[in-house]
Amino acid sequence: MxxxxxxxxxxxxxxxxxxxxxxxxxxxxxxxxxxxxxxxxxxxxxxxxxxxxxxxxxxxxxxxxxxxxxxxxxxxxxxxxxxxxxxxxxxxxxxxxxxxxxxxxVAKPPADRHRTASRVAVALYLLAAAAMSAAGFLGSYGWFVALICWLFGSLAIPMRHFVCGGWEFTGDTWRLRTHGVLVEGRRLYAGAYEYTDLEGRGRRLTGTSEYAEQAEILYDPEGRTEAQVGRGTTGTLVFAVFVLIVSLAMTAALVALALAGPLGAWGVISFSLV
The missing domain is CATH 2.30.29.30 (Pleckstrin-homology domain (PH domain)/Phosphotyrosine-binding domain (PTB))
Structure with a gap:
């Protein structure tokens, strides 16, 4: 073709x-x-x-x-x-x-509301940056500081993905901890195990770092989360919560910085330490 x-x-x-x-x-x-x-x-x-x-x-x-x-x-x-x-x-x-x-x-696909909302948000973000630049060039030099804060605070956008990833990581680990079933798996090759679930169906787990011939496999019967080697989930859950909290804190700090710049230039808040 x-x-x-x-x-x-x-x-x-x-x-x-x-x-x-x-x-x-x-x-x-x-x-x-x-x-x-x-x-x-x-x-x-x-x-x-x-x-x-x-x-x-x-x-x-x-x-x-x-x-x-x-x-x-x-x-x-x-x-x-x-x-x-x-x-x-x-x-x-x-x-x-x-x-x-x-x-x-050609049947038109349904409108993607998420994509439309993202485009509107990006347009408003760029419009706000352009307005701050214009205000700075017109003599209100405090708006240049506001623009720098606004641009630096935009790092919250990629940080949002870390927040979502940490939330899913925490939820998956918690579900495996509360709903997981422990079975015995047999090593197929390096990093791969096969096991039989409660219904007698054969399953595989790949991408592990274990090399033992036999290992315990903790899996979700509904298949909503990925299985793991071993029964321990406490360490993984603590790490997942830590990632979520750190990502959430950094995202909140960046959003606060982005908003503090324009609010300070408007005189709504003051950065004076006196």
Whole structure:
């Protein structure tokens, strides 16, 4: 399959077995190669070509123009398409190729509210930074300090992932501690064990650092958390809680710093130690 990215996002041409597929954000148009008479290069710097369908002599043939981003890619795609077209006699009667074309509407995916909220948050964040920069250049130099605090506080965004990871780590460890079942596992190879659960099904645990021929495996019967070698969960739980608390504290401190800068520039709070 040969793919030609379109000039605009969501547009694409695909040369599949026996068909040319023109994809748009709204529909997929499938054109059998037997319905194509020839390809033509209309110009536009070599970044487009035209697909002309077969048609009887009495009617005007249907055609579509395919646009690409780069001229060499368009030329290579058009040549590949032309080579796959059937060879016809000039005197051969032509059918209307447009009748063989099928068009399928593309179902729009549901709106991703999380992505939309993230984009709005980023836009507001950049707008606030731009406003602080403008206020600093206009003479309110305290806004430069506020901008530095705002930018440094933006480290809370990646720290949020550590908070979520620590929370999941803590929850998984606690579930394994309270709902886990202990069985005996047999070593398959370095770092991998197999064991049988309570229902008689064989399972595997990989990525461990154990090398004993037999080991105790603690697993979750519902499969919501990953199993572990050994029955001890106290140390892991303490470490998970520690990671969660540290991540949460650092994130809160960065958010407080980001907000303290603008509030200080507005005079809402004061950093004076006197």
């Amino acid at each position: 040969v793919v030609l990215p379109g000039r605009r996002r969501g547009f694409e041409a695909r040369l599949e077995r026996g068909a040319l597929v023109l994809k748009t954000p709204a529909s997929d148009r499938r054109i059998p190669l037997t319905a194509i008479e020839r390809t033509e290069t209309p110009g536009a710097g070599g970044r487009s070509f035209t697909v002309v369908l077969t048609a009887p002599r009495t009617i005007r043939p249907t055609s579509w123009t395919v646009h690409g981003r780069r001229a060499p890619a368009v030329e290579a795609f058009a040549d590949a398409l032309q080579r796959r077209l059937p060879v016809r006699d000039a005197a051969e009667l032509r059918a209307d190729g447009a009748l063989l074309v099928t068009e399928t509407p």
